[in-house]
Amino acid sequence: MNTRNYAGNLSSGLTGANAVRGPSPQLWGGCPVSDFKEDPSKGMYFFDDFMLAGNADMSSAYKNSIGQWSVYGYAGAVEADGTAEGGVLKIGANDDQEGVALQSAAGAFRMVTTSTLALNGKLWFECRIARSTVATLTGDIFAGLMTPNLSSNLPRAAYPITATDDTLATSGDFFGFHLTSSSGTRGGPTEAAVAFELASGTVNYPTNLTTLLASTGNSVLTAGTFVKLGFLFDPFAAPKMISAATARQTVGTVRKALIRFFVNGIEAPTFLTTDDVQNATAAQAFPTGFMSPVLAVMNTAGSSPITLNIDWVRVAQAANS
Secondary structure, eight states: OOOOOOTTBBBBBBOOOOOOOSSSSSHHHOOOOHHHHHHHTEEEEEOOOOSSOOOOOOOOOEEEEEEEEEEEEOOOOOEEEEEOOOEEEEEEEEEEHHHHHHHHOOOOOOBTTTTTTTTTTOOEEEEEEEESSOOTTEEEEEEEEEOOOTTEEOTTTSBBOSSTTTBOOOOSSSSEEOSSSSTSTTTTOOEEEEEEOOSSSSOOOOOTTOHHHTTOOOOOOOTTOOOEEEEEEEETEEEEEEOOOOTTOTTEEEOOOOOOEETTEEOOOOOOOOHHHHHHGGGOOOOOOBBEEEEEEEESSSSOOOOOEEEEEEEEEOOOO
């Protein structure tokens, strides 16, 4: 049974795979959520459980809002009740290379500061999502953080997922999880990969973080099965031995575990260090902008369009001062 600490947060006593509805204690244990909610000078907190959601007429392209979310939906797109306990929102579209993106028009969270590459406050992110199908060539999904990137002050098309299969946009900063469509691309539709990008740069998929379910010992994705994907950014993290290196790391060396990744509460063996985050290589540059939550789906060339079911998304970050 989960317990709670003084701040009203889940403790970290649970150690195994945990795909149930609640946030993962392994990731969130120690996050002072109550403090952030009571005093924004201590930190920021966002949580949407999708128990309430509005509707929109998407008979033509929709560039507006649904509740607190900015939305781009292609003509014929839908957002509907996912009919699951606790509230689930289902989003999707009805034609090839079309989809829906829920985003925020206000960026609040960032890990690296633009001017000095200084590290910002500790940040927690997790979402619980499911894809309706794991058949190949049906659709891409992205869940994470991104900078608001508008067109004529409205949500824009093909952002953060483009109309090219398995391809994310490079027009804004982002950091999160990409679930692809093609079987030969980063584990295919039954897997999830870490992806990040600095605007106008190159999308990065760090080595050993492209098949997260397999690397954490979870069963691969199946149609309609929910998975929790999360990460923890900690500028004061303890050093760890590198056993599964990214392209910028060396096995056997010791580095600060700056960004750790979790699938259903199980931590991936590979983590990002300052070697990955604070580097001067333009093609591997890390996002520096103020980012906000995003959940998006895009159909690919399949005959059976995909839908994305969203149970919840949760983000928190400690203040810098």
